[in-house]
Amino acid sequence: MTGRALRTILPPLVAFTVLLGAWELLVRAFGIAKLILPAPSAIATAITSDWGGWYRAAMVTGKEALCGFIIALAVALVLAVVATSTPALERAVLPVVTVVQLIPVVALAPALVIGLGFGPAPRILVAALITFAPLTVNAVVGLQSVEPDMAEVLRSVHASRREILLRLRLPMALPYLAAAARVCVGLALIGAMVAEWQGSSEGLGYTFTRAQRSLATERMWAAVFVLAFMGVVGLTAIGLLERRLLRWRPTRLRT
Amino acid sequence: MAEGAIVLRGVAKTFRRRSEHTAALTAIDLDIPEGQFVAVIGPSGCGKSTLLRVIAGLLTPDAGTVSIAGLSSLEARRTKWFGLVPQTPALLPWRDVRGNIGLLGELNRHGGRAPGDGHLIPVDVDTLIATVGLHGFESALPHELSGGMQQRVALARAFALGAPVLLMDEPFASLDELTREEMRFLLLSIWEKRPRPAADPSTDGGRARTVLFVTHSLEEAVLLADRVLVLSARPGRIIADLAIDLPRPRVAAQADTDEFVRHTREVRAALRLGAGQ
Incomplete structure (x- = not known):
């Protein structure tokens, strides 16, 4: 490990260790009941005693979140390209996106289960609906972030609308999409997990509600921790993608 | 060449935004012969950039006609007749220097003409x-x-295509004074390398670059x-058309000659007139 990598990883590692250590001490020192707040060690044991089970549950929820995100991204891109083609369409599309953003999508999950059955469909739909608005709004802003001078240079040689979209507008939108994707990692995972509370027989949300029924708080906390860890994995993946695709951005603009 | 490189007849352009009408250009008649270097000057907001965009066909005039060596603006753009240099460099940030210079060659591949077909x-x-x-x-x-x-x-991107007409919109305005001066002479040196109308027509398709x-x-x-x-203040009209007969190649020392001073005085007087002072 190089010195630079160590300097990047060490501070957060220390912070988390201190935080969890304080938590553990607090629980032990005051003898806090497991039902109120389980100790980190108890949560860790809950995870390590059943690696296979957690892995399977995480994969189920992760796949739902990823599918939902990909569907939302595809719809957002198409919608953003349409919306930015004429001002009238933009005025038609953006209010719809705003309303979708205001719907408590998670609360909608039970209704979606009735309509879509007990398979992964309602969970994927919740993950898609919850990430759709930020992706669309950022895609619209990104596609419009083209400097007029750049577009005119391309138009001066009669570049087609398609060429301008592919060569100029979509690459310009990439940093905006990356920023939206960072927000959406958490949203998609939360959406998928909460949607699993109703009418599901697998996934982290199912593990969570089953643990709740048996008052196994350490397993409930474990489910939340596994979900958070998946978020970290997702953010890391996006970071790596950004480093590859957005190499051209000045470093100070990179996140 | 029968047709001038750029010919405008009665060109007018008005911008309409809701109920607000802004006349940017009015009654523009202009003949630019091939190979001429023409500067357009005028008070801020007088329609200089609009004139350039109308010629390039990036804006459609409300009245009048534009002819580029006998072609319409659209045909001229389709055949990659223009090299445009906007006010900002407008480079694609993800393309390196070579990629940016080559960009325009990759676009509209079927539209460009062969070099012998009138292009440099x-x-x-x-x-x-x-x-x-x-x-x-x-x-x-x-x-x-x-x-x-x-x-x-x-x-370089504008020159790379070998376009016969260069359209430049205050390209050096945002640079510091020394760099600006350097860029002016760089532009002249590239442009002066091209054959003038009197030069050997067998080179470069016989065309000289119009700017x-x-x-x-x-x-x-x-x-x-x-x-x-x-150009006059809005709506822009051509109020003076002055020939600058300083010898070429131009050098920095010419700026101190009586000839140069006389020409700048002439242009300044016309500008004052146009601004209504």
């Missing part, structure tokens, strides 16, 4: 990079370059151009 011969990208002084920076990304270097790339250069600097206009057009 497209310039070899590596030669061009050396000419504009960017040798060694071929793989640099725009954000790694200074403003002056970015504008060099923009200049329309929008600027708000009197000295720049007189230093660069064969001819200075002075």
Whole structure:
């Protein structure tokens, strides 16, 4: 490990260790009941005693979140390209996106289960609906972030609308999409997990509600921790993608 | 050549935004022969940039006709007749120097004409990079370059296609004084290398490069151009059409000659008149 990598990883590692250590001490020192707040060690044991089970549950929820995100991204891109083609369409599309953003999508999950059955469909739909608005709004802003001078240079040689979209507008939108994707990692995972509370027989949300029924708080906390860890994995993946695709951005603009 | 490189007849352009009408250009008649370097000068907001955009067909005039060597603006754009240099370098940030200079060649592939078909011969990208002084920076990304270097790339991009007409919209306005002066002479040196109308017609398809250069600097206009057009305040009309007969190649020392001073005085007087002072 190089010195630079160590300097990047060490501070957060220390912070988390201190935080969890304080938590553990607090629980032990005051003898806090497991039902109120389980100790980190108890949560860790809950995870390590059943690696296979957690892995399977995480994969189920992760796949739902990823599918939902990909569907939302595809719809957002198409919608953003349409919306930015004429001002009238933009005025038609953006209010719809705003309303979708205001719907408590998670609360909608039970209704979606009735309509879509007990398979992964309602969970994927919740993950898609919850990430759709930020992706669309950022895609619209990104596609419009083209400097007029750049577009005119391309138009001066009669570049087609398609060429301008592919060569100029979509690459310009990439940093905006990356920023939206960072927000959406958490949203998609939360959406998928909460949607699993109703009418599901697998996934982290199912593990969570089953643990709740048996008052196994350490397993409930474990489910939340596994979900958070998946978020970290997702953010890391996006970071790596950004480093590859957005190499051209000045470093100070990179996140 | 029967048709001038750029011919405008009765061109007018009004911008309409809701109930607000802004007349930008009115009654523009203009004949620019092939190979001429024409500077356009006028008070801020007088429609200089609009004139350039109407010629390029990026804006449609409300009245009048535009002819580019006998072609419409649209046909001229389709056949890659224009090299546009906007006010900002407008480089694609994800393309390196070579990629930005080659960009326009990759677009609208079926539209361009063969060199013998009226175009100048497209310039070899590596030669061009050396000419504009960017040798060694071929793989640099725009954000790694200074403003002056970015504008060099923009200049090279416009020259790369071998376009017969160069349209430049205050390309050096945002640069510092020394860099600006350097860029002016760089532009002249590339342009003067092209055959003038009197030169051997067997080279470069026999065409000379016509330049329309929008600027708000009197000295720049007189230093660069064969001819200075002075536009009035909005709506823009051509109120003076002055020939600048300073010998070429132009050099920095000419700015101190009586001839130069006389020309700038002439242009300044026309500008004052146009601004209504």
